[in-house]
Amino acid sequence: MAMSADFPGLLIYWVVIVLMMIGFYIVISQNNMVKKIVGLNVFQVSVFLLYITMGKVKGGTAPILADGFEVYSNPLPHVLILTAIVVGVATTSLGLALVVRIKDSYKTIEDDEIQALEDDT
Amino acid sequence: MRLRNLFAVVMLTGIFSLLGAAVYVIMDAVDVAFTEAAVGAGISTVLMLGTLALTTSEEKVKPGTNNLPALILVLVTGGILIYGTLDMPNYGEASAPIHQHVAPHYLEKSTQEIDLPNVVTSVLASYRGYDTLGETFVIFTAAAGVLAIIGRGRRPQQAPHGGVDRRRGRRSRKSDVKSDDEASKEGSS
């Protein structure tokens, strides 16, 4: 495998990808709805980490202008992720509200039982 | 995830969020760390605990929960993504394309055009204010959606006529044919 970049330089992205795959696996393989939502959250956190790590500049500091600092980290990913975090919790709460309603209707929050109930009716 | 007790799962999620906030500080993203700590370790954990209190706190144990096709799919996807990252610039490099186009403009021009020390706020509210407007609308819609789904109190679990039909999401003001006036709570939104 021809690596055009140094090994430690890309390690952080591989960690992010591992986290992303863990979240992906949880979503598609778990039956419990709450665990699926937890898996979605893990996936979300890995995406945020990806953006933030892309924004860091070596030797830079937080993007708050002050005397004595010359190099700043890129503020643009911070802005995107800031709103994404709050929007993420709002949509997670929407998903959890749906889980509560599903529990009311189907008496269960296990995915395969709901599938069986749907197939029967 | 091998945990059966969902309460432990929620607690671990909270700790995970806090660790994420620490990582963000290391990456010089202090605003993001602030938000993640407040939101992840606070609100998110409380919401999941609320959901668990309303549904169930134990997962049903099923025999043979190994899922081989899912594992293979995940490994293949991960391999493709890792292959995709080989073209990316190294971590922290100042010559990466992301730092070339708009970001230096924001950092330099922010002093003379907006004159705020916190560049993240000036980008969020002024240079990218339109995006923030959209995000605010999304938060509003999510809250309105939660109100619409579970805002009105619950039907009692044992309904005299049974069945799924009686559990409707939104209750309209017009009278229902069935007599479930006694089951409707005060509008608790």
Place this chain on the structure above:
Amino acid sequence: MNLKMQEKAVLRVVSKFLIPFILLFGLYVQWHGDFGPGGGFQAGVIFASAFILYALIFGVERTRQVIPAWMTRSLLSIGVLTYAGVGVATLFLGGEFLNYNVLADEPVDGQHLGILLVEAGVGITVFSAMTTIFIAFAGQDS
């Protein structure tokens, strides 16, 4: 969530002591978002967490008396309308949508005013959204 929590004197006293400080800190974060980390999103979340703490210790009924349903609903809309209203106001004053330069005589002052109002709108929206969501979840009878 259950009344027994009210009887634990330590929880009651400490939370009553802490909640004003949390609210004050939320206001500080809101207005000092220009100079340090902070801004509307963080401030809204911190402000809401004070009310959530109150609801956890003292129950949802009393929280409903402190902040009734019509208030959360209207604050939710007022926050978004503030933000969009600033944009429409700039339209009327001659600039493009959300161009804060036209809000005051100096462009820089206009930017400051615009960012202040916009962050306030965001903070109000986030606060009322979080409070609404939590009270919807906690107000169910389980």
